[in-house]
Amino acid sequence: MNVKFWEKKPVAKAPKKKKGFLREWGDAILFAVVAASLIRWATFEAYTIPTPSMEKSLLVGDFLFVSKLHYGPRTPMTPLQVPLTHQTIWGTNIPSYSDAIQLKSYRLPGFSEVKRNDVVVFNYPPEEQHPADLRTNYIKRCIGIAGDSIQIRDMQVYINGKPVENPEKLQYSYYLESNNLLNQKFFLERDITDVQQMEERTFVIMTTPAKAKELEALDFIKSVQLLKNPSYRAEAEVFPHVPSKYAWNRDNYGPLYIPKEGATVAITPETLPLYEKVILSYEHNDNAQVREGKLYIDGKEAKQYTFKQDYYFMMGDNRHNSLDSRYWGFVPADHIVGKAVMIWMSADPNGGFLDRIRWNRIFNTIH
Secondary structure, three states: OOOOOOOOOOOOOOOOOOOOHHHHHHHHHHHHHHHHHHHHHHOEEEEEOOOHHHOOOOOOOEEEEEEOOOOOOEOOOOOOEOOOOOOEOOOOOOEOEOOOOOOOOOEOOOOOOOOOOOEEEEEOOOOOOOOHHHOOEEEEEEEEOOOOEEEEEOOEEEEOOEEOOOOOOOEEEEEEEEOOOOOHHHHHHOOOOOEEEEEOOEEEEEEOHHHHHHHHOOOOEEEEEEOOOOOOOOOOOOOOOOOOOOOOEOOEEEEEEOOOOOOEEEOOOOOHHHHHHHHHHHOOOOOEEEEOOEEEEOOEEOOEEEOOOOEEEEEOOEOOOOOOHHHHOOEEHHHEEEEEEEEEEEEOOOOOOOOOEOHHHOOEEOO
16 A cells, blocks of 8 residues: 655646736737838838829829839848838938948849839939938839830930830820910819919920820810920930030930949940949949049049949839939939839829719729
């Protein structure tokens, strides 16, 4: 017979302390912020169209989903940042980040590369007051990819010597003269929202060639004239901002080679203005400078240069009202944010209470 003289009493487990109300809500909010930040960084992010540079393909008041999956999400360059912000804390002018730490950016694999005619969101390259990944977001159409040669002749874009197919809703500026007084309603009824009145019966409008023909056919319209620049007229505002060497304008531009990673160009007095900004600002060369029209890297004159990343040439579909690559140059690969894929909401800023929502645009894919 077994006799137990002593047996250890099982220790009772202390009941789990229930989380307090504030602790539960704090954990839930933290989880939501982390999840939303990961989704925004790696998959899709919502954007809105604030300017008419892409009309009529995209309209002011369109709300878009932009895919980070297509080209692959970028690793953060500026890690010290308030989650779910861009440049400032919501509703204030207080910076939402510190640039004390800047990391090299890497791009995770995507299932596509940037292609010609893609509608792309990117960080505005010339904006040097912010880190590269926190510069203002722009949206344009990619006209030329790395390795292409681009030229515009009489408003027609040529890539590698061949004319490209123009976007379906491409717009230009026209000078309209009327025999009658025209009001805002006249233009809105014809889906013309970008209008500047010059005199009582004269206007500069942005519209498609097809719409311009329709206007010209009206018996009270005196004339509709396309406003295009002749090839001999140089614009100092146009990149590379050297009209004495490059007599280019918005309608007659190039030819210009778009840099490709690994490609080498000769550095001469003619080519240096084209690639100076790239080499000094976007290629992460710590010891590059231009002196007396010559490029120096690590103190030695460089007579050729090999590019470290790909670049792109972006243009708006509203060709005469778009601040794009024609004016400030190339978009570096590490400035690419994602591909615009779908309009999830559209609100007409000129609409009334009942017709403000553009129902026919909701859930439209972007081409």
